[in-house]
Amino acid sequence: MGYPHTSHQRETAVLSQYFGDTEARTLDGWKKRGGYQALEKALGMTPADIVNVVKESGLRGRGGAGFPTGMKWSFMKPGDGKPHYLCCNADESEPGTFKDREIMRWTPHAVVEGCAIGAYAIGAEVAYIYIRGEFTEPIMWMERALQEAYAAGILGANAMGTGKRIDIYVHRGAGAYICGEETALMNSLEGRRGNPRIKPPFPAVAGVFGQPTTINNVETLAAVCPILMKGAEWYKGMCLSNPKSTGSKLYSVCGNIQYPGTYEVVMGFSFKDFLYDVCGGPVKGRKFKAVIPGGASVPIQTMEEAEATLMDYEGFIAQGSMLGSGGVIVIDDAQNMVRIIARLARFFAHESCAQCTQCREGTAWTTKILERIRDGQGTMEDLDTLMGIANNMTGTTICVLSDSCATPVISGIKKFRPEFEALIHGKRVHSVMAAVA
């Protein structure tokens, strides 16, 4: 549902069904709503059968990259004699993204259950839920849910009386966006600086503590429970367009829009209807100007592109962007694009782990130049310099944070060039934000 607003009839509430329902947070409440039946069912299946159902469902990673979850799980070899680990990625730091926070604080047991099923399916006895340090409330709810699950014998050395060991622990981050990148997360979990690692080796071969590891997003793992209960066919049926994108997806919507919140719609939903109908359209007296549909790292869309988009992995790409994390940032006609992009660049400069020269220097110089243009001190040459730096930052570094910083710069200059030029030529910018500055 469109938490904190009431549910819209065109939403499909699978994961968000109990958002706002305080009873669903407790073990009793969760069980009354059908909780832990999926885990019970899973523990009666073989790991390979679970992986097959997930493969068949078409579920793809909800953390940003959209990698098929069943395939990722099939890289793990249960029973190879090594300890295996599952990491649940709850670092959620991508600007615009706040869906995992709602899952954890309203349905913490859905996460526990998803982690337990995932761990069993990949042959792991231990799962870590890595939660960003600022999420004090989600951490509290997750800890409470884990305590209840241990007390009820759902977790531990004899999970649900099956003789199988499943331990799940919360690990608190300490403020670093980059720790959401899977190899940085593993380093951080090991007690190191959160620097991403060079791949290969891939996590399934040598992950956390040097052992085979799978990293999945909170939403991905939570989605596994309904898939096991209702079946792959049901999940595949939630698709209005491209069969490569299946199921329902949570979108966290923010910025200049009537009803910001977390919404859930099926794959292939019309983005135009989503923005104008489901989320209530622009605030009174304003018009939408641009959308960043998948968190700060994906290309900015013009409204023309956004309105032509079908909301699935392929649909966003076809209209010049990406689904990413599902963090929809809406920008209206009172905003100045240069200001917004400059602030995003500052975010990436602040969060760069500084291992790679292109990223460390590139994010810093991009920020400097953009802020110069924002302050009316830029030149036309600066635009070429920015594009040059952006090209240098793309595809050249250990992780894609560097590319992510270049993305809004490239798409911004291409699609909203007049706003850059207006500032450079000292023209008055029609923008509330610029007037405030």
Add this chain to the structure above:
Amino acid sequence: MSTKNMGGLESPDMASHDSPGHETSYTPVFTGDVRKELDTLLTRYPTKMAALLPALWIIQREHGWVSENGMAEVAEVLDLTPAYVKGVVTFYTMYHQHPVGKYFIQVCTTSPCGVCGAEDVVKAFLQQTKAGELGVTSPDNKYTVIEVECLGACGFATPIMINEEFIESVTPDSVSTILARLP
């Protein structure tokens, strides 16, 4: 992260609260019940080093910040070197390497909150706490205000944190009520 040279980019929020602080005396943390708490944590991981972030959180909880002495104590209990611990501490922005005000106020100003007026919330806090500048503690030692990157609650602009408490949908008008409510 905070210790690198951002190509000479000044980072006002970090300037003072990340510089190392000094203390005259230090009370060890990992004794009695807190030592037991650490021992329980150690059972969760195959290596001692993995308990580093949790151990640092405990130091900060007990002392309000992570001093050189605190880092040395953590190094000792986890069989690490103090230099190694410092290297890790400086990577993460949430460990205070300097004493901060009784109320450490973090306001998100990343673009999604920025387009909803987050900067005015920062201004209101700086004025009303008398801290005046980002990262500087107010004369009465009560408040330190910093800008923070996305807090993961962008639909509730503007989210802020005061110590461990997360507050959603803060506006310039609600700042005085929030401050008045602090004990």
